Amino acid sequence: MRLPSWHRFPDRFTIVFGAVALLLLVLELINGRFWLNDFRVYYDSARSLLHGDPLYGVAHGLDSGIFKYAPVMAMLYVPLALLPYGVAATIQYLLITAAFIGASILADRLIRTHLLRGRAGSYAPLFLTVLVMVVHLHRELHLGNINVMLLCLLLWALERLVSGKRTVAGALIGLAIIAKPHFTILLPLLLVRREWKATLAAIAVPVIGVALPALFLGLQGNWELHRAWLGEMARHNASLIYTGGDNYTAVNTVYSFLHRTLLKHFLGGPTALEAMCILGVIAAGSGAFVLRNIMRGNPNGIVIEYLM
Structure with a gap:
């Protein structure tokens, strides 16, 4: 893994946005607003799973903090649930930041390569994306939701799909389906396009995700x-x-x-x-x-x- 360089595209975007996100993190901590209430739901749900407490039908954190994801999602957050909440929330915040940077770069590369006939990279679309999404992005960072991470996951899946890595692409889509079953809307696309390997992987991963908790x-x-x-x-x-x-x-x-x-x-x-x-x-x-x-x-x- 190489370190970002100011003189190499698109690393300047990574450096600038990463610095802004870290500044926002510091301000949230100073102002006592580093809550990440959506992440609190994942964190407390994982702790409930560890302690044998109810996972569904109870509030985790705020009164509205109902866990509505598959049981395996709570299992995925068990490693963070073993840490103090402040440390775990900081890791979640950094993961969201990295996911947004990754999603922006992936989307830019996919559009330039496949829709704009290989146009050369430019920083303007990347920074304009941040300006357009800044309000929603700040909300995602403040809440600690997984939406940005899922976006990055799905764009990565598309990048793998058009690169011929169909099984990997399907597995990534399957992970997104585990988190939010509404992403099954992508399965008809894979079927009609006869992406059989991707389809099988996208189905197999959720099936494994459903079966996995039975081991414990x-x-x-x-x-x-x-x-x-x-x-x-x-x-x-x-x-x-x-x-x-x-x-x-x-x-x-x-x-x-x-x-x-x-x-x-x-x-x-x-x-x-x-x-x-x-x-x-x-x-x-x-x-x-x-x-x-x-x-x-x-x-x-x-x-x-x-x-x-």
């Missing part, structure tokens, strides 16, 4: 834990269709937008099934777009489709 909890314990997770997921999916507040503040997801503007007139109240059906329609529409690109023989179609 036994089959019955693993089944009970996953049943509780599915119940939590169902409640979370229904909550994606937010109907409280006025018409402006309620439209906060694609699910709630479609529900409030159209589907409520036919389906009544929001349900978890409605959210999954909306996701299915989006996947079908994406599949139709992929087929259109295949019929037109677009050589860079998979990059456009994946990024969409």
Whole structure:
């Protein structure tokens, strides 16, 4: 692993953004705002798993801190849960910073190489990306969420896919699916594009992730834990269709937008099934777009489709 150099592209971006992120970390510590409340959920969930306490249906940290991820995600955070919270939170913060730098560089390289005919690298798009996303990025750093890390993971998967490393690409997509099953929307793309190795790996990794806790909890314990997770997921999916507040503040997801503007007139109240059906329609529409690109023989179609 080489150290960043000011005179080598894109290392100047890494140095500048890394310095800004470290400055923000210091300011958060000075102001007593280094909370990372979303990370607290992962941290406390891992500790609950270690101590045999309930993982689902209880608040971890804030009252709204409900763990809604697969049990294996709590297992992944066990190493950090063994550390004092301040140390673990700092590591999470640095991981998010590194993930944003990596995601920005990967996206820039993919777009330049496959969509802009190999255009030479420039710092302007990278720093403009930071300016456009600065508010959302600060929120991610302040909360300690995993969204930026998942973005980096998925862009890395795309980079591996177009490089011919299909099994690795599928495994990376599978890891993202473990964290957020809604990323199964990428499976139709892989199937229609006949990326069989990537598809198998993307399915195999979540299957392994589901089975892995059984090594420590036994089959019955693993089944009970996953049943509780599915119940939590169902409640979370229904909550994606937010109907409280006025018409402006309620439209906060694609699910709630479609529900409030159209589907409520036919389906009544929001349900978890409605959210999954909306996701299915989006996947079908994406599949139709992929087929259109295949019929037109677009050589860079998979990059456009994946990024969409």
